[in-house]
Amino acid sequence: MIAQNIGFWIIATVMIFAALRVVTTNNVVHAALWLVVVLAGAAAQYILLAAEFVAVTQVLVYIGAVMVLFLFGTMLTRAKIGTESDLNNSYKKLGIPVALVMLVAMGVALVSSFGDEKLPQTATVVSTQEISDQIFGPYLLPFWALSFVLLAAVVGAIVLARKD
């Protein structure tokens, strides 16, 4: 458990630092790469949370596909090599208090509701079979809905990106 705790804190620190860089860096491609770090960290956290399948899906979908899409998008919109000055808008000053207020509010709420409750020690890795039983059992309807969402997204993306 100690090893897991140490792992958690290291990964969490890296994730938070990377997330801050995502929203502050002045280079779009760098932001995307920092986001990769956050997502990889999240996948590691999922493994700590005994969710191997979700972690692998995270790597497959996010790092393998979504981030590549992002990089594609930035490159097709002529991301410059080097920094760009006009990535932030005039609400930048407003954003910091908003985020801080939300953080404080959530922090208070979390401390008051969970205190120092611990996660169960004897967690076994959730097997793929359990997940598939759930998906194709009680959660079948959302699964269907999701399929339609994906189909709609594919069609929509093609329609949007077509030239003619």
Next chain:
Amino acid sequence: MIGLLAEVPYWGQSLLRVLGGLVAVLLPAGTIVYVFLFKMMSFMQSRLGPMEAGPYGSMQLFAEVGKWLQKEDIVPDRADARIFKMAPIIVLVSTFLLVVVVPFGPDAWFTDFETGVFYALAVSSVSVLGILIAGWSSANKYSLLGGLRAAGQLIAYELPMVLAVMGVVIQAGTMNLQKIVVAQNTGSMFGIDAIGHPYVISQFFGFIIFMIAIQAELTQAPFDMPIAESELVSGYMTEYSGFRFLIFFIGEFATAGVFAMIASVLFLGGWGVPFTWFGWTSIDDVANWMNFAGPLIMFTKMMLLVFFIMWIRFSYPRLREDQLQKFAWKGLIPVALLNIMVTSILKVVF
């Protein structure tokens, strides 16, 4: 490997695992480069290939590595230096992440992921990231085009690969690579136990699709437009020199080896021989010597598959980018989907 090394302390295990990973990546890569790239290609072109370094040029690879290491590590002036330097390493790391799920024997494995196949497919897509940022950060139009092409191609062929694997997963009923190996070697074809049940027979279309997708993932001809030297000079590798080019080079052939290993695990029975030959019934019966014979069997199967990959590479011209995409979306994916459908129907029926 965990089973073998139960008494070794944890740090020793880790060290051995890292070393084993290095061997599992670099040894096949070196062998492939020498046997296929240097020798087979030359023989197919009625020449002998490198002959000077060592007997029959067998030390040529070390000479080449030495040459690359000596070269200056050039970063273009307008390139994004940090990313530029990082890109090849991401590609190679993806290969190392890939090899850790491959089982080499009953107890000779690095990790035994429950979702092994899925994991392999996931981390193989990490290399796209490296290629894409290599293309972007070089500040070169050819590199950018090459990187974009590579990314488009790798994403397009990820899909048929996943779908082709799906048939195997359905048949084996597991995503664990070790269990897939066992399922193939304990099964039987047409009531004959002696050959086991390599999925290359029952999943023939899946195998073909998987091999084509591998060919594309590895950017070997006829799918080598990302590095197409006659069009894009060298694509995303154009600006790389010395040590970093070497990493790309090793990465290319190491990934070929690892993908061939995964293909042999999925379709050719991996490290195993049909268990009935020795009267084994489950993985627990398997004799201990298979831990040493297994890697060799695996290596043989891998070389066989790489032979086909390279044979095609040396014989075919390359497709055009749009033809490649068309082939993936209109040819491979529907066939793969059909394959899954037929497989699952048959699985339910029998």
Next chain:
Amino acid sequence: MTMLGDRQQLSYIASQAADARLNLELETEGMTLNIGPQHPATHGTLRIIARLDGEQVVWAEPACGYMHRGYEKLTEVRTFPQVTTLVNRIDWLGSFANEVPFILAAEKLMGVEAPTRAQYIRTILFELSRIANVSLFLGDLGVQLGAITPVFLAFRDREYVLNLIESATGGRFHPNFDRIGGLKDDLPAGWIDETRAVMKKLRGFCDQIEDLLFGNEIFQSRTRGIGVIPRDVALQYGLSGANLRASGVDWDLRRDQNLPMVWNKTDWKVWTHPDGDSFARCWVRLQETRESTKIVDQLLGAIPSGPVMAKVPKIIKVPEGEAWVSTENPLGEMGYYVVSRGDLGPFRVKIRSASFNNISITPWLLRGVYVPDIVTILASLYFILGDIDR
């Protein structure tokens, strides 16, 4: 004037056709890609400036002259025998064929004709240099399309032809064997039999290439329907050689001209192809290589005996006059317009080389194609850089 009007109309139609191939909604920002001067696809220092939209070419133009060696000027300060050593460097892959039209032009001015035996040997060597040239094209085609094996097979079998040329002339690449009034020397003993064997090998090579490359479905899908040059456009741009024949124009100077060479004494076929695409150009060249081996085979059996040199003075002075002779070289029509003032050397020489005209069609042809197809089209147009820049 009506002629001119027709031409203008035709070129207008052609440019409209090129535009129609482009997507009209070109709103994305273009990108200018310099293909060359140092690019593997240009085998030399040709530079193609292409403005791209995505991977589609909006506008392209070849920029040549990076290797201009000024042959026309150089010939003015050389004597006639010295000029042949220069001009065989123009198209360095089929160098003997470059000497022939110049020598023929000089002979025409002097009113000399080479002995029959010399004419036969000239024709054989001419065809051998065509084979050496085009077989390399067939291999190089593979490289441009990403197949690495054909080029090595091509080098392997071209070597036999080069050995033949070397053992006859002494020069592997630059024979300088043609003389005004005949040839420098006769053939060495055993040459005819060797040549027969080599021709057989080359027909085998053609079959191999056909299996390896031309029959390959990927190759066909890369070349069929790509870079189509209609008949009219091909004529307008002054294409010649296989590029013209691939557009369906039955035009071959070897057959259509009455030169003191012996092509017309053999039985061979001028291959044409109706399609005019990249595949047609490559295919016509492949067939021509086969025809050339047949021509050589037939001529080898028919070489008459006799001298190889006509009676010409030791110091050659070409009488005053002008002459134009062109032949069907491996790359297309190659001709020399020689003006002599009765000196030791020519007063002025105008060189018409095939490649320069052949690549002049690229701005028209490359509009609307994709970047990978640029390479296919350039490869199928087949130019030698020295032949463009001279």
Next chain:
Amino acid sequence: MAKVPGLVKGLGVTLGTLFKTTVNGSNTVQYPHEKETPPIRSRGVIALHQDNCTSCMLCSRSCPDWCIYIEAHKELAPPRREGGKPRQVNLLDRFDIDYALCMYCGICVEVCPFDALFWSPEYEYSEPNISDLLHDKTKLSEWMETVPEAPELESGADKKKK
């Protein structure tokens, strides 16, 4: 006639070449270890037979890139016949060919009226320093040893008068 797909045929060609190379050996020559013999007429290097040279300068003048340098002086040699006048002969001081410039066209060999220049098929004389490619008359004379006999001619040829 069943049509074999071109893709399969292509694979057959490469595999066939693979076997052929394995069985028959390659078409390449492992150069420093084994050497090809160039044809007799091959233009490798020009050899000079000093005794025949009269320093008439024909070669030097007809060279298209003027890479032959000749210097000579006149001397009186003893008469051929008893009691005759002493002959005037040209003695070579310098006969250099710059192989860095030479185009290997062979015009000099051809125009030489006294058979002083010959082609030798020798080709291994590359130098690390470009100035060493200037061969002087002693070096050019050494090449004479490698000059082969002129080849037999193909049947039907007019025999040379020599």
Next chain:
Amino acid sequence: MFVNQFLFLAAVLFCIGVYGVVARKNAVLMLMSIELILNSVNINLLTFSLRNGTTDGHIFALYIIAVAAAEVGVGLGLVLLVYRNKKTISVDDLSEMRG
């Protein structure tokens, strides 16, 4: 391991994501910030799933990943379209619908 350490991490990521959405002008960067928010939600879901000993959280995490992929696909399609028509992907410049 405490429940709260995961939840706090998720909260921090969420707030960073919100800041990003508010402060960023570039549309691609805004999409990236949304990804941060979605990931923080995923961490929460999996944490509660582990705490309660059910697998429901996993299912929803998977669904969120799938929806995020769809969202990025459509989002980037929009961005490309905007870029093609306006030559910019700055959200501030897209004020035509403001009336």
